[in-house]
Amino acid sequence: MSDTLVETPVPVEPARKRRNWAKIAGVAALLVVLVFFPVITGTEVAYLKAGQYVLIGVVGAVGLTLLVGQAGQLSLAHPFFLLVGAVSYAVLAGDAGESGDLVGLGLPPLVAMIGAVAICALVGLAFAPVSGRLRGIYLGVASLSLVFLGLYLGQSLDMLSGGTSSGRPPPTFEVFGFRFANTEPAPTIMGVAIQKQQRLWYLFLVIAIGSYLLARGAVRSRVGRAWRAVRDNEAAATAMGVRVWWSKAQAFTVSSAFAGMAGVLTALWLDLVKPDENEFIGTYSITVAIGYLAMVLIGGLGSIPGAVAGAVVVNGLPQLLTLGATEFGWFASAGAGGLSPVLVSAFVYGAAIVLVVLFEPGGLAAIGRRLTSRQGDRR
Amino acid sequence: MSAPADVRSDVSALAVDDVTLRFGGITALSEVSFTVEPGTVHALIGPNGAGKSSCFNVISGLYTPTAGRVRLGDLDLTGTAPHKLAALGVGRSFQNIALSPHSTVRDNVMLGRHVLTKGGFVTGGLRLPRTVRTERRHVARVEEICDFLGVADRLDVPVAALPYGDAKRVDIARALAVEPTILLLDEPAAGLNATETAEMGVTIRDLRDALGISVLLVEHDMGLVMGIADRVSVLDFGRLIADGPPAQVQSDPEVIRAYLGAEAE
Ligand SMILES: Nc1ncnc2c1ncn2[C@@H]1O[C@H](COP(=O)(O)OP(=O)(O)OP(=O)(O)O)[C@@H](O)[C@H]1O
Numbered sequence: 001m002s003d004t005l006v007e008t009p010v011p012v013e014p015a016r017k018r019r020n021w022a023k024i025a026g027v028a029a030l031l032v033v034l035v036f037f038p039v040i041t042g043t044e045v046a047y048l049k050a051g052q053y054v055l056i057g058v059v060g061a062v063g064l065t066l067l068v069g070q071a072g073q074l075s076l077a078h079p080f081f082l083l084v085g086a087v088s089y090a091v092l093a094g095d096a097g098e099s100g101d102l103v104g105l106g107l108p109p110l111v112a113m114i115g116a117v118a119i120c121a122l123v124g125l126a127f128a129p130v131s132g133r134l135r136g137i138y139l140g141v142a143s144l145s146l147v148f149l150g151l152y153l154g155q156s157l158d159m160l161s162g163g164t165s166s167g168r169p170p171p172t173f174e175v176f177g178f179r180f181a182n183t184e185p186a187p188t189i190m191g192v193a194i195q196k197q198q199r200l201w202y203l204f205l206v207i208a209i210g211s212y213l214l215a216r217g218a219v220r221s222r223v224g225r226a227w228r229a230v231r232d233n234e235a236a237a238t239a240m241g242v243r244v245w246w247s248k249a250q251a252f253t254v255s256s257a258f259a260g261m262a263g264v265l266t267a268l269w270l271d272l273v274k275p276d277e278n279e280f281i282g283t284y285s286i287t288v289a290i291g292y293l294a295m296v297l298i299g300g301l302g303s304i305p306g307a308v309a310g311a312v313v314v315n316g317l318p319q320l321l322t323l324g325a326t327e328f329g330w331f332a333s334a335g336a337g338g339l340s341p342v343l344v345s346a347f348v349y350g351a352a353i354v355l356v357v358l359f360e361p362g363g364l365a366a367i368g369r370r371l372t373s374r375q376g377d378r379r
Numbered sequence: 380m381s382a383p384a385d386v387r388s389d390v391s392a393l394a395v396d397d398v399t400l401r402f403g404g405i406t407a408l409s410e411v412s413f414t415v416e417p418g419t420v421h422a423l424i425g426p427n428g429a430g431k432s433s434c435f436n437v438i439s440g441l442y443t444p445t446a447g448r449v450r451l452g453d454l455d456l457t458g459t460a461p462h463k464l465a466a467l468g469v470g471r472s473f474q475n476i477a478l479s480p481h482s483t484v485r486d487n488v489m490l491g492r493h494v495l496t497k498g499g500f501v502t503g504g505l506r507l508p509r510t511v512r513t514e515r516r517h518v519a520r521v522e523e524i525c526d527f528l529g530v531a532d533r534l535d536v537p538v539a540a541l542p543y544g545d546a547k548r549v550d551i552a553r554a555l556a557v558e559p560t561i562l563l564l565d566e567p568a569a570g571l572n573a574t575e576t577a578e579m580g581v582t583i584r585d586l587r588d589a590l591g592i593s594v595l596l597v598e599h600d601m602g603l604v605m606g607i608a609d610r611v612s613v614l615d616f617g618r619l620i621a622d623g624p625p626a627q628v629q630s631d632p633e634v635i636r637a638y639l640g641a642e643a644e
């Protein structure tokens with residue numbers, strides 16, 4: 001202990017750090033709803049599955065908005081990385097003895113999940129020579145070719161992907177001996193048994209929140225500033241010491257890793273890894289590429305909260321409408337060739353994109369910002 | 380306005396040594412030599428197409444000269460990758476403001492700290508206390524620099540919402556945030572009105588006095604150049620036709636001819 005009381009002055013944060021209590025209360029309320037969602041839905045597991053699907057969208061969309069919105073690189077390759085993530089997880093965690101034709105390395109599921117994300121990051125990095133040279137729509141088209149590559153590889157490498165006819169089951173996820181499966185007896189929260197789907201909800205929720213926080217942190221830091229600088233003016237970014245090619249490669253790598261994580265979650269959600277039969281419809285198809293792009297556009301390019309809102313709209317709506325169809329008989333009169341939940345939600349988010357482009361290029365994020373009247377960069 | 384820091388003692392001379400630059404058949408620069416002495420404001424002028432921007436781009440590493448060298452003290456900058464110059468103490472502003480329009484002033488100027496900081500996606504994303512503390516220190520410095528340039532009250536405003544004159548100042552603040560020993564300013568008064576131009580002149584002298592760094596500026600506004608430059612180099616058709624104190628250059632017959640000729644065009 002020194003005998004002086006003089007402290008080195010700590011820089012005082014200016015007024016912008018003023019606490020916005022309304023916002024904190026809102027976030028707290030949202031968290032409570034999310035944590036008790038399995039209790040709220042109870043035995044209606046279909047709603048829980050719909051919620052899980054939204055969380056998968058959040059992870060993927062957050063990654064894509066970093067790439068497209070923050071770093072300014074248009075990519076339609078997201079479904080390819082979802083596929084690589086899903087298949088990598090199944091291969092890394094798969095039991096080699098289970099089926100003679102399938103490759104399985106038998107790694108612990110947590111290691112397999114991390115490995116799958118790392119593989120996607122590396123594959124994304126390998127695409128850097130292309131993503132660094134092309135811009136705008138040219139990059140979009142080039143990245144779309146990866147979706148076709150994924151389709152081809154998924155169909156031809158049966159021993160990895162399981163093939164289009166049967167696919168392969170993803171191994172049950174497990175962390176330190178805790179299995180994300182049904183058990184007897186199961187723990188309960190307020191009388192609701194926490195079984196496989198409830199456990200997956202919490203897993204997805206933790207990963208989605210982690211992704212959100214990581215992305216928000218990055219956007220506010222050095223790496224995010226470099227991305228925006230490269231997006232807006234490469235010469236200026238260079239003059240400030242940013243290695244432009246590396247910054248671009250970094251964005252593609254990070255975005256691919258997020259997509260890979262979304263792919264692992266997709267495998268767990270479907271309880272199946274199965275390559276698509278064609279490029280237009282399916283889990284890893286062009287439709288999904290457009291869906292993810294719709295999420296980041298509707299949410300507002302580059303905005304992390306916006307990406308979340310976009311995921312709720314694009315992934316949540318078809319799930320909700322499907323639930324309506326099965327539970328309340330919506331669309332029942334339409335019959336074959338008529339309206340389906342998927343079609344209706346495609347129209348809705350198509351219209352949402354047009355409205356955003358025409359009236360509010362900043363997307364839902366800008367509307368939210370206006371409502372809470374904050375200025376500044378899209379964060 | 381407070382001084383951003385103590386006067387620097389590590390400023391060395393920037394020497395453009397016998398630089399020739401050809402684009403195919405066009406000789407943009409022909410055996411150009413001049414030296415920006417430490418702590419001076421040095422102006423590079425000349426009629427349209429004289430080679431000023433080309434010379435600037437050679438110094439900032441965007442063009443590699445056909446012959447000749449660029450040196451900063453003992454460092455040979457010739458052919459150095461442009462993204463490495465910031466770390467070597469070269470700060471540069473742009474003729475056409477090259478900021479991120481949707482980002483705030485603070486965020487834009489913070490980009491200047493890129494080479495003075497570390498951290499990639501994960502370290503940034505985790506916002507560890509250490510990272511946040513370091514960042515706060517750099518933000519404090521950036522706010523000091525913005526204060527010096529008179530844009531401290533605009534820190535949270537997106538650059539797109541700023542008047543042109545303020546945006547120009549933010550561009551210079553960002554170049555200063557690199558903590559350069561030499562500051563390259565490309566037409567700092569372009570697009571400014573007479574009052575703003577005069578204020579810009581005062582600011583350039585002030586920051587040189589406060590920091591002790593060298594300033595090399597390309598400028599069309601004669602009044603500004605003659606008022607603040609310690610030394611003026613004049614280019615015409617890629618050749619250096621005069622190099623000296625403003626008063627001497629102003630009365631140089633060849634300079635007068637070059638400018639009158641240019642005006643007669
Ligand atoms: N990238 C290039 N390719 C071909 N020629 C070029 C290039 N850059 C400059 N030049 C030529 O070099 C000469 C000098 O041009 P520069 O832009 O350096 O002149 P300047 O003094 O900056 O002119 P201004 O006052 O109009 O900005 C001109 O003849 C120009 O056409």
Ligand SMILES: [Mg+2]
Pocket residue numbers: 431432433
């Ligand atoms: Mg020029």
